[in-house]
Amino acid sequence: MAVSKDDQLKDLLSSDRFSVAAYLNLALNDEDDQQQRMAELALQLQMQTQSCHEEIGKIGAELQAILPRCSADIGRVGVGLEGLRIDAASLLENTAIDTSEGVSSSLETLGILHALEANLQRSKEILTAAATWDTTLSSIAPLLAQQNISEAVNALAQLENGERALRGMPNPEEREEAIAKVRQQVSTMLQPQLKHALANMNTRLAPLQQCVTLYSKLNKMDALKDEYIKNRPSGLHKSWFDFKMVYDEQDTDKAASEFMAWLPAWYENVLSLMSEERRQSTTIFGTAMVPGILVKVLWECFRPLLSSFQSRLENIYSSDPARPNKGSFDSICTLYESTLQFLSLVYESVANCWIDITESGTVPEDDGLKLYRDLSHIFIQVLAPFSAYQKNLPNLEAHYMAGHTEPVAKQIQQAVMTVSSSDFESLQHATYNLQNMAHFIFPLAEGSLGRFELLNAGYGPTKALSTIDHVLGNHADELSMAVKSLSAAMAAGEKQLVSSFDDSHVLCTLGVLKVAGTFRRNVKVLEKKTFDRLRLLRERIETHGSRERGIEDTAGSSSSKKAFTLPDSLSLVEIDSIVTKAVCGENEGLTTAATALQRLIDAEDNAGRLFVEAEEATQRLMKSCQLFIHDVCSSIPRQYIAEMSSMSSWREGSESATDTSYGILPQPYINHIGEHLLTLVQALEPFTSDREALSLANDAMLDVRDIALEPWREFVLGTGYSVESSTSFWSPGSNVIREIMEGTCFTGLTLGGAPIDDDADAGTDEQTSDEAAKTAFCDSWLDVVGLSVTGRLLDRIVHIPSLSSKGCDHLSADLNYLVNVFSALGIAGHPHPLLGHISVVAAMDATELSEQIQARDRSDAVGGFLYVLEMHVAKLRGIL
Template identity: 20%
Template structure:
């Protein structure tokens, strides 16, 4: 049995825990007493061994203490001796410093005099050399040795810089400039020949000559001018007809010869290759040329090729930029008409043109994005080819490649607004034809169906706009896109509001939310349909048609709910897209780049910041933002806000969607309450309230009054209404209502009950208003009205709706005889009656309370 003693050194050692653990480790067949006895003996033996070892180590340590004490005393004595020696050395250094300072100052004065003398000697020497060079330079030029001439001019330039602004050499300075121009002119034909015929040795020697006389810029100009010609020729081939291609039966393409191209150039536009199909071919040819230039320049200009070839591409793109934009517009026309056209592009539509313009359509911008993607593929290849170039050079090159699209990006919000506005305007929300009396339900149902179908269509349009913005601008125009989407949603909601407003006449309700909503309108003109409202309309339609109008009105709720839910989902998706732009646009790096550019005043700071820590292609959207600091800061703020789920990316839309839902609820309520309004319209003026019982010679029994048709009609309507509401709620899972919840019976019941209570409360309020309008009522009238009220109370009870105190007071006071009414009102100690209402009934029945 081994004993582990390591746990005894732990500061938190628990003896009981250790013993229990040791007992658990024993063999099951071994007795506990024997095991603990052995364990105790082992621990005792171990403790004795430790004590013996401790005694031995302590004795050894005591023997070493005197020796250590002697070593410490010796070291202290050595330190004192060393300190004394160092002090002596420091004293000697202080004395030497005082005597040598004067010597060092004298030597410094001598050195300055020597330097001035050497400078004066060199200046005199350079002045003499300048005079000599000026006299012999013509001989050097006459010899035709351009390298020697460059060296002579370089020496003259150096001598002039040493001599400074001396009036005696002013003519030499003018002479030098003339000679440098002269040498540049002599170099030109040889340089043109070397660059044209790709003569490496000749190009290198001429480059050295130009650098020696400070004319390297001339080399850049000549190289760009000469090597740009084949690139320009490739671009111009599109107009000259050499870019034509014939499509074979198998779908293969082959390049035509010059004679064939000339013939085809005079043919109809149908045989001309489209710009969208020609552009990739142009980019391939340009890339091939640049690759050859890159390889040649590595050999000919090993120190300048990293900037020389990119500059060639930048200058080429700058030269063709204007025609590139024109050809983009040609591509737009091709997408619109199916053939090459000189009109129909985006540039034909001014930014401020009316939003109803049909010149810009979705296929236009889709074609623009297609061309932009082609350019993006070319830019990636260029980035790979120029990967060893400086970041600033590469950034400027990418800007030049994308420059033809910049004007479209700057006005992207306006272009998208025009496109989406045209799409929204084309929605036919009221496509149903006007129908006569008895067919309003069909017209209403058709219009509501169109409204409901338009909601997902609009959301698809908005989602497509977001995708286009990210695809075309990389999200850099997100701020303009959001404004556009908000404006478009406002336009769409305005159309919904107008359609909803027009449906009021179909549903038979007036424009006013108060007053007499059911009074007939005056007929005007040949169209009598405008006068068929309110009571006239209800009197002329069947019950089936009446319920079809109710069902159609209830379906409008699905439109409001679908709009609310889908707009919320879209806004959440939009927030997520905006949040992702923080990473894709490298917003933090862009802001840092703007700060560095502001401090150092150099574009290279911004470009290097974007490429820091990454070998990926520079993002053009981020490069655009560097050039627009204020726009970047606004966009950064917007994207940060988008992280908050409470943020409304479309603030005006969310408000107007709520307003539309309120308007829908108001219309539905007015439709549901319309029949009740009609039945209660003249209740306060009914003649039965003032009628008296006819005298009769016979003693006839007294019968209870039955409820009148107007109140039974209302009761039947209220009792039937839940049956009309429940199918709508049960079908809500597919129609859009409560789309995020399971369509079950409980939800359907809640939906039906909610609207049922609204209508019941409205009916009760209208009825009470009519009751209050009764001026006088007889005993017979009171008996009849009490029966009517009791019937309505029973209906409300069947609908699980409590009877309002005011209505209950009317019933109690009307059911009581005139003789007992005063006592009933005065004895209302429990407060069960509504006193103002009770006093009103007493006044109607001509019962004095005082």
């Protein structure tokens, strides 16, 4: 018996094998008009749905009636007699089974009907979409022709809903192609409207809001936001490119100063735009999108300008050290710092916006972690034009400081070129200029440290400090060479200097000590400041590293949005740390940078130096200044001593005309020497009246006695004593020449004369600290000059060709006079024991001297030297 199609459709609806495709294929497989058939099916499905609803309602009513009665029966049985408990339980079990079977059957029927309803609803959607597809599609073209974009968008949305309903149906490509075509047409029609709305959004927001609604329906909000963001800072872009930098090779600072004055005003305009954007974005896009929009607008403000920004910086001061630069590197640093300040204000504006939104209960589209990372990335990009300066900083610093130091080096050389020993004013002018130029380098060095802190923030400290160290050392060497030139000028005209010598020469030459003292003191101050800066930079790097690790841990957490707290502000230092880590830390991690800084900091605790080259050059400068003063102060004794070994008086016979009834008198040369030493005290004292000058000079008095070593070395060699072969006899590590010069080793071993007076300063206990400092300074120079004169005199004595008996008397008288002079001066360590010893040895008769030499204990180093000295004097006398 044939089954009708309606029965087949009913059977399929209640079948487990039901599918929408099978149902439609069965319903439409005849040759009737499909549109008519579709309408009939829709009507039948509607009727069937109504029937299902009625059946479901009926079953539900029955269930509501059955379940309460069952519950009541169970309750009555449960409160029966205890004696009938087993029977009641059995009855309850039977009743429950019967009830369960009834309920189960009803629920199964309800489930089938619910599935049927869902299938019918789905079928209705599909049939409705299929029935209206062509009508909706054909209605869009007239709407677009009429510029009715709003209705066209609604129709497109209806088409897209239909396409989703018909997925799985035949010919999906045709539907997708049709929707894509319509979408393209609508988007094309929307573009002019959007551009018009964007162009006039400063006066009217309604058209733009309408575009937002339409683009939202089209799921094209990203495209609209991109167009909006590109258009937003157009005025700022125009302002940037309208500003023209005028470059003048003769006045390179003009362009820099104009740009430095203009840029902060442009940054103010950006901040104003960001403030306005917060209000406008809230109106257009809604509160949740505002922080993300602000970040994108900020980036769009700079994106097209970065290459122009870098070009302007390069025209102010090139980042290539090989290129000649006439501009100011400080201008670049000023612009960098100005940009950091601007970015700090921008961050605060965006962060406060995000915090205000979250506190109001709204959930922003971008979470705090994403916002922080996006802003950090933008900061790095905005400051990218400065990256070449940051990477090349040591070389740029060397080039920049060389441009400042080379002209000064020429000035230093010119300051001493015209000095003459006969022209006291030229000497005075030269020393004054050197004092002024000694300060010059330190502000430049501090500026270099500041640029290192700003641009590199502690990365690569060794190279940066090495550059500064080298420049300091070069400047000290320039000063040292200038002082040596002064010494050479004085030596070239020593005869004129001796003839015109007075106290003013001493006072003037002592002024160069202030050059060395100033330089040495400033190096120490600079080192102290540098150590402090290095500690701050290490703390900055460690703090930034801790923050970065916290962010990484938060990003790896499953609850990162809740765990991360967006900072409400970032300081210039914090933003600089972000940027310098990205630029300078790519080859040097945070740990490596902190370790390098700590290694330099540890040098202070270990009495190390940061500026080793500068320290060595400072020592050379001090030594040059000390030698210059020594050469001037000892010029008169040096001239008289120079020719004394060839004087004829050493070979005089016993009937010499120089004999007097008073005995042998000191010769003129030794009188001049003694008088000079005695008057030198008065020449030194005026300088000590200036406390500041004295303080600076004392800073340059380190190891001042060493400048007297050279004549003593010549004296020891002149005696025939071999220092190299006798070193093993002296104390390990001792300097033989120094020990002989200091004279303390001869205590109790020499003849004649008082021992070295180590208590010469005993009377200074009653002096004030200022008076003691003045006395100590004068005594130091009297000591040095005295040692030098003594050593040079002894050297000339051992070079006398021969000594007659009368010559020995002259020598003894001369030395005794000098011993008396030193005793009168009252300087610790003077007179030297060898002066009295040689005086006695020269006066001894031949037999006594021979016995003295034979009795000399040569088992120790000092005795061995005295033996050689006594043998040498004996040979001069012709005794051996």
